[in-house]
Amino acid sequence: MKGKITRADGAGGLKSHKLINDLFRKYFSNRYLDRLDDSALIGNIDGRLVFTTDSHVVKPIFFPGGDIGKLAVTGTINDLCVMGAKPLFLSCGFILEEGLDLDILEEVVRSISREAEKNGVKIATGDTKVVGSGEADKLYINTSGIGIIYDGWDPDVNRIEPGDQILISGPVGDHEASILVSREEFEISAEIKSDCDSIKPIIEELYKNSIDIKFMRDPTRGGLATLLNEVVLNKEYGIKIYEEKVPIRDEVRGLCEPLGFDPLYMACEGRVVIFVSKKDAHKTLQVLRDSDSTSQPAIIGEVTDSNCGMVIMKTIVGTERILDMMSGVMLPRIC
């Protein structure tokens, strides 16, 4: 589509209707959305419902391995999946900056449509608002999602106990590193692709193989270290992880070393951290390996009855230290 977003596109008049018909319905069309009611009439859903929402403001909006549209869909799908749920419906709200190129918006919408279809979820309802030039950065997306928990599954943080093993489905830090590389202020050339993707295929395989998952979570903002700290906060147990076991791609390490970034605190957008009992750990690892032969899943640590409320990391040189929650914003070193 040629042209640019104007205030009229968000004013609810003819231009708004044209944008909805020519763009959103063209790519998202399904029987729930096509009614264009004020709310989507979903009807009866059988099962334990989960409901989530997330807003996406990534910069730049296109990055190696993904874009803001793919991130919005897979991010919300993953939030449902880690609850042990099958994602069913999404809503999609856009905040657009006046002057945004329509072909950029179309590319993002196409990406949303592709990811939704691939994962078998419907965009049931949506919204568009336009703000003035300079009042937003190109476009922001809010997605909410509904799913139902797979029969017989019960991932719950309260089921974690000492002795449980902790796994991760692949290397950490790829997403945030790819964003750093694609920001022009760094002027770094490194071939790093974001891990931005849906974890639904992995979750389905774990379910099919009857893995009794005690708890799952995707390590997004704050990364793996922050997630583990959130798990142990005020708990009667601790966590010990082994630095050498945490998968990190060489390219990511090579980028982080000189900049002073720590991949353990960097956002992932297609990984899942899984807590299982010791007896299920190796079977879980095998299922993860079989479901994606290119990833590098690993058992990275365990839940301990010592160091309650803390995450301890055994470093590669054999010493131990506290792995704390991220504080503030990670910034590159000056010196």
Add this chain to the structure above:
Amino acid sequence: MNYIDEFRDIKKVKYFAERIKEVNPDKNINLMEVCGGHTITILKYGIQELLPGNINLISGPGCPVCVTAVDFIDMAIELSHRRDVIVATFGDLIRVPGTNSSLELERAKGANIKICYSPAEALKYATKNPEKEVVFLGIGFETTAPSVAVTILNAYSNKVRNFSVLSSHKVMPPAMKFLLDSGEVNIDGFICPGHVSAITGPRIYEFIAKDYGVPCVVSGFEPMDLIETIYMLVLQIREGRAKVENQYKRTVRREGNSKAQEVMSEVFEPVSVRWRGIAEIPESGLKIRKKYSDFDAVEKFDLKFKRGMENPSCICGEILKGVKTPLECRLFKKVCSPENPVGACMVSSEGACAIYYKYGAR
């Protein structure tokens, strides 16, 4: 991974830890790591745990954000309130407390402050916004000063009229001399900053070995580098030698980076400058030379620095001098945290307090 894994090899770390025990003299040894990057590695990998109890590692004044004076922050805040000015700064600096506020708080109130990742980016921003004056806050040691110098030379040759630098660059050797002369802290050896030395070469520390009899070893930043450096220092102390040695040969050459040295001395000249919490140290700062005064924000805006006030409860100065550790500060982790920093050492990722906080020093 080459150039990383080989310097984290646990066998080599254990080997040097054992060798340190073998040559360890029967007396207390204080080694100062001048650079915040070294403090990170020491805390992150628990290097102190690998050493005999008589070897004590002390953090020094090598964090560029921490040593930036309060009056510099106050001046930057004042500039950010001018309608025609955009202040461009490295991210870490915006959270450093000034006398009454910080750049971060002022930005939230609407001041013109832009975070950038290099001086070149600030210059690019100036050329894109010709109606505004972009003032880059120039902080850092010999490591960052050359890139600021190159940016000023680029602005000079391209006749950019709306770009200037508020310079608070510092050089390391006078600060090391100051600490030795002050007698406040007993230093038996220096772990010298690798990145600074890559620019200057190791000879800048020769006066320390010669005049003060204190051994110096230039060190890399991986665990293996640090443990080998400590071994080299302990060996010198044991043998009663005081030399400048270079552990970081893969990066630091004897002559340093002559091109970087040239641009630095073309653009800057030495000047006395105040180090936050420490003192005004002669010849330890870098002032923009007269030839480039069009790019010196102090000249351009006829700025007069006023003496700022630090929080009297904060002991950042003592910590930067190596006299006290963050654990001895009564504000540490109670009132002062990375979310609510009272002193500069809690702000920067290379600040001793922030490092002790992050890596859970007990």
